[in-house]
Amino acid sequence: xxPASPATEAPGPPAPAPPARPWYVSAGLALAAxxxxxxxxxxxxxxxxxxxxYGTAYPAGTLAAPFRGVAVQGGQARPFAFTxxxxxxxxxxxxxxxxxxxxxxxxxxxxxxxxxxxxxxxxSRLQIVLVSVxxxxxxxxxxxxxxxxxxxxxxxxxxxxxxxxxxxxxxxxYEKAELQGAAYQINHTTATYLIDARGRLRVLWDYTQLPxxxxxxxxxxxxxxxx
Amino acid sequence: xxxxxxxxxxxxxxxxxxxALLPGCRPAPQAGAARPALTVQAARxxxxxxxxxxxxxxxxxxxxxxxxxxLTGVQTGAADHAMLMVTRTDARGLTGMAVTGALTVPAGxxxxxSDTGDHIMLMGLRAPLREGETVALTLTDDAGGTHTLQAPVxxx
Numbered sequence: 001x002x003p004a005s006p007a008t009e010a011p012g013p014p015a016p017a018p019p020a021r022p023w024y025v026s027a028g029l030a031l032a033a034x035x036x037x038x039x040x041x042x043x044x045x046x047x048x049x050x051x052x053x054y055g056t057a058y059p060a061g062t063l064a065a066p067f068r069g070v071a072v073q074g075g076q077a078r079p080f081a082f083t084x085x086x087x088x089x090x091x092x093x094x095x096x097x098x099x100x101x102x103x104x105x106x107x108x109x110x111x112x113x114x115x116x117x118x119x120x121x122x123x124s125r126l127q128i129v130l131v132s133v134x135x136x137x138x139x140x141x142x143x144x145x146x147x148x149x150x151x152x153x154x155x156x157x158x159x160x161x162x163x164x165x166x167x168x169x170x171x172x173x174y175e176k177a178e179l180q181g182a183a184y185q186i187n188h189t190t191a192t193y194l195i196d197a198r199g200r201l202r203v204l205w206d207y208t209q210l211p212x213x214x215x216x217x218x219x220x221x222x223x224x225x226x227x
Numbered sequence: 228x229x230x231x232x233x234x235x236x237x238x239x240x241x242x243x244x245x246x247a248l249l250p251g252c253r254p255a256p257q258a259g260a261a262r263p264a265l266t267v268q269a270a271r272x273x274x275x276x277x278x279x280x281x282x283x284x285x286x287x288x289x290x291x292x293x294x295x296x297x298l299t300g301v302q303t304g305a306a307d308h309a310m311l312m313v314t315r316t317d318a319r320g321l322t323g324m325a326v327t328g329a330l331t332v333p334a335g336x337x338x339x340x341s342d343t344g345d346h347i348m349l350m351g352l353r354a355p356l357r358e359g360e361t362v363a364l365t366l367t368d369d370a371g372g373t374h375t376l377q378a379p380v381x382x383x
Contacts, residue, residue, distance in 0.1 A: 101349070102283040102314070102342040103322065105273055109383040142278055149276035150383070177323050182308050182350045183281075187323030207322065208343050 054215035055205040064195040065169035069158035072144035085199030090126045094192040095172045097134035098146045110210035112151030114217040122224040128153030133174040197227035270378035272362050277355035284347035285340045290332035298330045300367035307351030356380045
C-alpha cells in the first residue's frame, strides 16, 4: 500500500475566514507606513546634505584620509602628519604645484580671502593645506615660500608612491603634461576639500566655484560652527 | 575698343560728392590705419614669490573693429617664454593648460583672459616681479599688426 501523501488527500472544508480587522487598526497601520516613509526620506535628505552648501556635500560621516609628508614648520622642514580633525582644526585641502601659473596661486588667494572674512574665533580654527602633485620639483622650502606668499598655510611634499595613494583616497588625479619648448606642467583635478574638526569630509568646491568668495565663506562658516 | 564694366568717372565723382554731403556719413575713424586698435582693460600680471618663475597675465581685450582679431603671438622682455594658453578639462576631470596657436577677439566684442580660461602664460621670468611694477607685452595678430599692453603686477 502506498504511503498516504498530503497532496493526495481530499480537500477538507474551507478554512474559516480570518476575523475582520477593525477599521481603526488598518488606518493606524497605513498612517504608520506613511510616517515611516516620510521619516526615511527626511533622514536620507539629512544624511545627504543637511545644509544647502554652495559646494558639493559629502554623505554624512565620510572620513577624510590621513597622510604623512614633509612641510616647513617653525622655519625648518619637518615631518608633517595630517590627522583629520586633530586639535579641533578644520582643513581646506587642495592639490597643486608651484610651477602652476594660474589655478594654484588663485586657489590659495581665494581660500585665504574666504578665511579672512570669517569671524576671528572661527578663522583660527581653519588651516589651509596644499599637497604638491609635483614632488620631483617642489621642495618643502619652495612650497612654503609659495603658500606663505598668498597667505598662511602648509605646503606639503609627499614622495611617490605614497602621493599616489593619498591622491586616490581623495579622488584626486594628476599627470605630467609636456609643454612645447618649455618646462612640463601637471594636469590635475582641481577640487578643494573641506574637512571638519571631527575629521569628516563635508564639502568640496571645484576650482571654478572658488571665485565666489562670499559663498565659499558661508560654507566654511557652517562647517566650522557645526563640526 | 574693349568694353569694361566700369562706371563713368563723372558718375563716381558725383557719387563721392553726394556721400561727402550726407551729414552722418564720415570716413571710418580707422580709415588710414592698418587695422583697428585693440583696447585692454584690467590687464594684470599675477604676482608670485621670488622663487617662482612662472605666472599668468589676465585682462579684458576689446576689439572695436568690424573684423575678428586673431592674435597669434605674444612677446615680453620679462620672461624667456610668453605663450597664448587655453585651459582645458578632459573627460576624466583633469584640468590643465595648453599652448594655443591663436586667440581670437571677436569683432566688436571682447576676449576675457582669466585664470579659468584663456590667458597668457609667462615662463622663465628673468627677474623676480615686484608688486606694482609694470610689464610690457606685445601681442601680434595674424595680419602682422602689433598691440602693446602694459600690465601691472598685482597680488591676486
